[in-house]
Amino acid sequence: MESMAEKQPSKIHQPPEIIVLGPPLVFRTYDKEFSSRFRVLRPWESPLPLPQFLAAEAQNTQAALVSGVVQLTAAVLHHLPSVRLVVTTSAGVNHIDLVECRRRGIAVANAASIFSVDVADLAVGLLLDVLRRISAGNRFVKTGLWPKQKSYRLGFKLGGKKVGIVGLGSIGLYVAKRLEGFGCAISYSSRKEKPSVSYAFCPDIRTLAANSDILVICCALTEQTHHMINREVLLALGKEGVIVNIARGAVVDEKELVSCLQNGEIGGAGLDVFENEPSVPKELYELDNVVMSPHCAVFTEESMRDVYELMCGNLEAFFSNKPLLSLLPEE
Amino acid sequence: MESMAEKQPSKIHQPPEIIVLGPPLVFRTYDKEFSSRFRVLRPWESPLPLPQFLAAEAQNTQAALVSGVVQLTAAVLHHLPSVRLVVTTSAGVNHIDLVECRRRGIAVANAASIFSVDVADLAVGLLLDVLRRISAGNRFVKTGLWPKQKSYRLGFKLGGKKVGIVGLGSIGLYVAKRLEGFGCAISYSSRKEKPSVSYAFCPDIRTLAANSDILVICCALTEQTHHMINREVLLALGKEGVIVNIARGAVVDEKELVSCLQNGEIGGAGLDVFENEPSVPKELYELDNVVMSPHCAVFTEESMRDVYELMCGNLEAFFSNKPLLSLLPEE
Known part of the structure; x- marks a missing residue:
C-alpha cells in the first residue's frame, strides 16, 4: 500500500518529528535510540496540560507513537491535525478511536503478531x-x-x-x-x-x-x-x-x-x-x-527489542513514503 | 518373568499381608482402598521402634510398600527376612540398597515412567x-x-x-x-x-x-x-x-x-x-x-490414582505368581 505521509519539507539534518503519548514501555527502554532517530515531542515532561502542549508543539507533527494504555480519542486527535500515522506498541487497538482515524485519513500500525x-x-x-x-x-x-x-x-x-x-x-x-x-x-x-x-x-x-x-x-x-x-x-x-x-x-x-x-x-x-x-x-x-501477573504477557527483553525495531521500521517507512510494515487492515 | 512369591499358605478370606514403610503419599491418599485389598502392617502407628515392630509383626511378610524417601538399607532388610518383593512409589530407587536386594533375591518394582x-x-x-x-x-x-x-x-x-x-x-x-x-x-x-x-x-x-x-x-x-x-x-x-x-x-x-x-x-x-x-x-x-517447589513434581491427583493402580497391580501379580508390571531391570 501507499504510505500516507505528505511530502516532507526538506530539512537537511533534521530527523523526522514524532509525538509520543504514554510513553510506551518500549519507548522508555529504547529512549536514547529512538531519540537519535527521531525528534521526539515529550508531553509528559512538560508542565502544560496535554491539549495546550499539543496546540503549542504538535500542530505540524505527522506521526504519533502511542502506548497501549493511552486512550486515543477523537478529542485528542482533534489536537493533532497533521497526524497521518499512529503507531501503537500493542497488538490490541481497542484504545484507539479507529472510526475517527479513518475519517481523518490516519493510518494505524500496531505490533501485529510480534508478541x-x-x-x-x-x-x-x-x-x-x-x-x-x-x-x-x-x-x-x-x-x-x-x-x-x-x-x-x-x-x-x-x-x-x-x-x-x-x-x-x-x-x-x-x-x-x-x-x-x-x-x-x-x-x-x-x-x-x-x-x-x-x-x-x-x-x-x-x-x-x-x-x-x-x-x-x-x-x-x-x-x-x-x-x-x-x-x-x-x-x-x-x-x-x-x-x-x-x-x-x-x-x-x-x-x-x-x-x-x-x-x-x-x-x-x-x-x-x-x-x-x-x-x-x-x-x-x-x-x-x-x-x-501485572499485564506483562508481552514484556520480555526480546519482544521489546523486536517491537522497537518494528515501530522504527513503521515510522521510517512512513517518512520515506514506503509501505508500512504492520498497517492495521481496515475491517 | 517369574514372580518370586513363595507359595502362600492357604488362608481363605485372608488378604495378602504387606508391610508399609514411609508411608508413601499414595498410600495415605488411598489407605482405605489399599486396606480393603491387603492386610497392612503399620509400623508408624506402633509405639515400638521399627526393628522391634518388624521382629514382632513382620517375620513372615513377603511384600513391602516403601515410600521414595525411606532409606531401605541392608539393616532394615535384615529385619524383613521373608520379603521377596519391594514396591516403591517413586521412579528413582537411590533410596534402596539394590545390591542387598539382589543378594536376598528380592524383586524391586518402581513407578516406572508413570510420573x-x-x-x-x-x-x-x-x-x-x-x-x-x-x-x-x-x-x-x-x-x-x-x-x-x-x-x-x-x-x-x-x-x-x-x-x-x-x-x-x-x-x-x-x-x-x-x-x-x-x-x-x-x-x-x-x-x-x-x-x-x-x-x-x-x-x-x-x-x-x-x-x-x-x-x-x-x-x-x-x-x-x-x-x-x-x-x-x-x-x-x-x-x-x-x-x-x-x-x-x-x-x-x-x-x-x-x-x-x-x-x-x-x-x-x-x-x-x-x-x-x-x-x-x-x-x-x-x-x-x-x-x-516442595519436591512435588509427581504429585497430581491423576498420577496418584495411576500409581495406586500400578502398586496394587504389582502386589497382586506377586501374590498370584504373575509377572510384575514394573519390575526394575537389573543393571
Missing part, C-alpha cells in the same frame, strides 16, 4: 502454575513451611485435559500448538470456523465451556466480546474448571469471576489482565488457586 | 516461571504493588533458547518434546548417544552447559551423577543461564549453586529438589529469580 509467542507462552505458564500450584509452592518453600507441614497439596495433571481456546488468532493458535504438545485435546470458538485447522470448532461459548476443563481467552476485546465470559459461561466450565485470560480484562465479567472463585464454582484462574488495571479485585489476593 | 509426564510438565512450568517471573509477578500483584510501582521488570522469551537436557530418559524426552513446541533448540547429554532421536548429543556436561542458555536436569542420581553440576558447569552455563532441576538435589552441588545465584554468576533457577529435603538453603528465599 503472540510471548503471550501464548505466558498463557501456558499461568495454566501450569494454577494446575501444579507453582506460585503457592514457591511461597510454601520460601516461607519455611515445608519442614513444618511436610506434605503439600496435590495438583492436577495438564495432559488429557480438554482445552477450549476462545479466539483462534495468532495467539490462540500458538497456545493450541503448545498445549497439544502436553497432550491436551483442543477445541475453539471464533467468529467463524477456520478451515485450515483440525481442532473442533464450537461457535457457542457456553457449549465450549461445558465441554472444556480449561478455557483460555485469546480473543480481541470488542463490543461483541465485552463480558462474553459471564456467570452462565463460568458455571458451564464448572467447579474443577480453570480459566486463563491473557486477552483483555473486560472479556470476562470480573465481578462474576470473583464470585465464582470465592464460592468454589470454578476451580482456578490464571489472569494477566483485569477490568480496571492496575486495580485488581482484592478478594483474589488470598486465593492460592488464582495466579495473577 | 514422567507430570515431572516434565513441572520442569516446563518452573522454567516458564523463572523466565517470565510468574511467581514474583503474582506476589507483586497480590501484595498491592502494581498500582504503586506501575511497571514490572521485563522477563525473557522462551522461544529460540538453547536447552541442554541432562539425561534423556523418559522425563528428558517429554521435556524435550514440550520445549520443541516452544521453539527451543534441544541438545542433550547422556551416558550414551540415543540413535532414535535427532537432538544434538553432547557427552561432556561442561560443553553442554557452555552451549546452552538453559539446563534441565533429568538424570538419575548415581555415584557418577552426584555433584555432576559443579561450579565449573554452572560458570559455563553463564550469568544469563537458567538451571531447572526436577531430578534429585544431589546431582547439583547445592552450595555452589547458591553461591552462583547469590553472586549473579548464573541467571536463575527452578528447583523441585534439594540436597537435604525438606531443608532448603535460606539464602534462596529472597531471590525472585529462583522458583522452588
Whole structure:
C-alpha cells in the first residue's frame, strides 16, 4: 500500500518529528535510540496540560507513537491535525478511536503478531502454575513451611485435559500448538470456523465451556466480546474448571469471576489482565488457586527489542513514503 | 518373568499381608482402598521402634510398600527376612540398597515412567516461571504493588533458547518434546548417544552447559551423577543461564549453586529438589529469580490414582505368581 505521509519539507539534518503519548514501555527502554532517530515531542515532561502542549508543539507533527494504555480519542486527535500515522506498541487497538482515524485519513500500525509467542507462552505458564500450584509452592518453600507441614497439596495433571481456546488468532493458535504438545485435546470458538485447522470448532461459548476443563481467552476485546465470559459461561466450565485470560480484562465479567472463585464454582484462574488495571479485585489476593501477573504477557527483553525495531521500521517507512510494515487492515 | 512369591499358605478370606514403610503419599491418599485389598502392617502407628515392630509383626511378610524417601538399607532388610518383593512409589530407587536386594533375591518394582509426564510438565512450568517471573509477578500483584510501582521488570522469551537436557530418559524426552513446541533448540547429554532421536548429543556436561542458555536436569542420581553440576558447569552455563532441576538435589552441588545465584554468576533457577529435603538453603528465599517447589513434581491427583493402580497391580501379580508390571531391570 501507499504510505500516507505528505511530502516532507526538506530539512537537511533534521530527523523526522514524532509525538509520543504514554510513553510506551518500549519507548522508555529504547529512549536514547529512538531519540537519535527521531525528534521526539515529550508531553509528559512538560508542565502544560496535554491539549495546550499539543496546540503549542504538535500542530505540524505527522506521526504519533502511542502506548497501549493511552486512550486515543477523537478529542485528542482533534489536537493533532497533521497526524497521518499512529503507531501503537500493542497488538490490541481497542484504545484507539479507529472510526475517527479513518475519517481523518490516519493510518494505524500496531505490533501485529510480534508478541503472540510471548503471550501464548505466558498463557501456558499461568495454566501450569494454577494446575501444579507453582506460585503457592514457591511461597510454601520460601516461607519455611515445608519442614513444618511436610506434605503439600496435590495438583492436577495438564495432559488429557480438554482445552477450549476462545479466539483462534495468532495467539490462540500458538497456545493450541503448545498445549497439544502436553497432550491436551483442543477445541475453539471464533467468529467463524477456520478451515485450515483440525481442532473442533464450537461457535457457542457456553457449549465450549461445558465441554472444556480449561478455557483460555485469546480473543480481541470488542463490543461483541465485552463480558462474553459471564456467570452462565463460568458455571458451564464448572467447579474443577480453570480459566486463563491473557486477552483483555473486560472479556470476562470480573465481578462474576470473583464470585465464582470465592464460592468454589470454578476451580482456578490464571489472569494477566483485569477490568480496571492496575486495580485488581482484592478478594483474589488470598486465593492460592488464582495466579495473577501485572499485564506483562508481552514484556520480555526480546519482544521489546523486536517491537522497537518494528515501530522504527513503521515510522521510517512512513517518512520515506514506503509501505508500512504492520498497517492495521481496515475491517 | 517369574514372580518370586513363595507359595502362600492357604488362608481363605485372608488378604495378602504387606508391610508399609514411609508411608508413601499414595498410600495415605488411598489407605482405605489399599486396606480393603491387603492386610497392612503399620509400623508408624506402633509405639515400638521399627526393628522391634518388624521382629514382632513382620517375620513372615513377603511384600513391602516403601515410600521414595525411606532409606531401605541392608539393616532394615535384615529385619524383613521373608520379603521377596519391594514396591516403591517413586521412579528413582537411590533410596534402596539394590545390591542387598539382589543378594536376598528380592524383586524391586518402581513407578516406572508413570510420573514422567507430570515431572516434565513441572520442569516446563518452573522454567516458564523463572523466565517470565510468574511467581514474583503474582506476589507483586497480590501484595498491592502494581498500582504503586506501575511497571514490572521485563522477563525473557522462551522461544529460540538453547536447552541442554541432562539425561534423556523418559522425563528428558517429554521435556524435550514440550520445549520443541516452544521453539527451543534441544541438545542433550547422556551416558550414551540415543540413535532414535535427532537432538544434538553432547557427552561432556561442561560443553553442554557452555552451549546452552538453559539446563534441565533429568538424570538419575548415581555415584557418577552426584555433584555432576559443579561450579565449573554452572560458570559455563553463564550469568544469563537458567538451571531447572526436577531430578534429585544431589546431582547439583547445592552450595555452589547458591553461591552462583547469590553472586549473579548464573541467571536463575527452578528447583523441585534439594540436597537435604525438606531443608532448603535460606539464602534462596529472597531471590525472585529462583522458583522452588516442595519436591512435588509427581504429585497430581491423576498420577496418584495411576500409581495406586500400578502398586496394587504389582502386589497382586506377586501374590498370584504373575509377572510384575514394573519390575526394575537389573543393571
